[in-house]
Amino acid sequence: MLEVRDVVKVFKTGDNTIKPVNGISFTVEQGTFAAILGKSGSGKSTLLSLLGALDKATSGDVVVDGVNISALPDAKLTAYRRDDIGFVFQAYNLIPNLSAKDNVMLPMEFAGLSRAERSSRAAELLVQVGLEEDMHDRKANKLSGGMAQRVSIARALANNPKLILADEPTGNLDDETGELIIDLLRSLSHEKNTTILVVTHDHALAAKTDRKFRLARGRLTEEPVRAAHLH
Numbered sequence: 021m022l023e024v025r026d027v028v029k030v031f032k033t034g035d036n037t038i039k040p041v042n043g044i045s046f047t048v049e050q051g052t053f054a055a056i057l058g059k060s061g062s063g064k065s066t067l068l069s070l071l072g073a074l075d076k077a078t079s080g081d082v083v084v085d086g087v088n089i090s091a092l093p094d095a096k097l098t099a100y101r102r103d104d105i106g107f108v109f110q111a112y113n114l115i116p117n118l119s120a121k122d123n124v125m126l127p128m129e130f131a132g133l134s135r136a137e138r139s140s141r142a143a144e145l146l147v148q149v150g151l152e153e154d155m156h157d158r159k160a161n162k163l164s165g166g167m168a169q170r171v172s173i174a175r176a177l178a179n180n181p182k183l184i185l186a187d188e189p190t191g192n193l194d195d196e197t198g199e200l201i202i203d204l205l206r207s208l209s210h211e212k213n214t215t216i217l218v219v220t221h222d223h224a225l226a227a228k229t230d231r232k233f234r235l236a237r238g239r240l241t242e243e244p245v246r247a248a249h250l251h
């Protein structure tokens with residue numbers, strides 16, 4: 021379960037103070053696929069970075085699977101980011117001259133898996149996200165956008181995280197490919213019981229999630245998702 025309690029993030033730049041996150045509370049059950057919508061600059065990426073411990077909240081608590089990450093010392097936060105969170109970005113953020121498989125194996129190195137274990141797990145994950153075996157050795161910079169995003173999703177799954185944070189994962193993809201990626205994230209969240217939060221501007225994609233939140237003026241509100249899309 022993910023529990024966010026009265027989280028505030030203040031940015032001070034010179035005389036300017038902004039609060040893109042100004043008292044946000046919500047709870048999502050484990051295995052939920054949820055969307056976060058909001059205008060540009062509304063604080064969506066800021067919120068994700070607080071949930072993924074890339075940045076610290078000014079106040080409030082983020083509790084992931086019973087652990088209050090807002091109270092963890094920096095050394096533990098590094099381990100939390102590495103072991104419990106998967107990140108997926110709009111620009112894939114793969115290492116361009118490494119193969120698809122090597123990109124997926126990389127996060128497992130820190131988890132202490134042997135090379136053989138990393139290799140077989142990466143191959144398994146790549147197949148799960150829909151990348152055929154003949155593509156596994158292809159360099160990341162030679163993959164199409166849709167394939168690159170599949171590899172980045174496999175990488176996010178590498179350490180079997182409780183939570184995956186995806187910041188506009190379809191932003192660089194055409195509509196059809198974007199829809200396939202959302203369908204993939206949705207089925208993974210349910211099959212692996214992984215909570216996945218996806219930031220998107222696309223209402224059609226947001227309608228495919230279990231829950232839908234909108235961020236505006238520092239606050240998060242939930243909107244109904246049409247029942248036909250739920251299962």
Ligand SMILES: Nc1ncnc2c1ncn2[C@@H]1O[C@H](COP(=O)(O)OP(=O)(O)OP(=O)(O)O)[C@@H](O)[C@H]1O
Pocket residue numbers: 031032033038040058059060061062063064065066067
């Ligand atoms: N490190 C920072 N220092 C100061 N201000 C920041 C910082 N990071 C973000 N902001 C500001 O916080 C606000 C929210 O930014 P954020 O990137 O979270 O929005 P967003 O909803 O992700 O926008 P987009 O849809 O364009 O990606 C913006 O006004 C931004 O300029």
Ligand SMILES: [Mg+2]
Pocket residue numbers: 064065066187
């Ligand atoms: Mg953003």
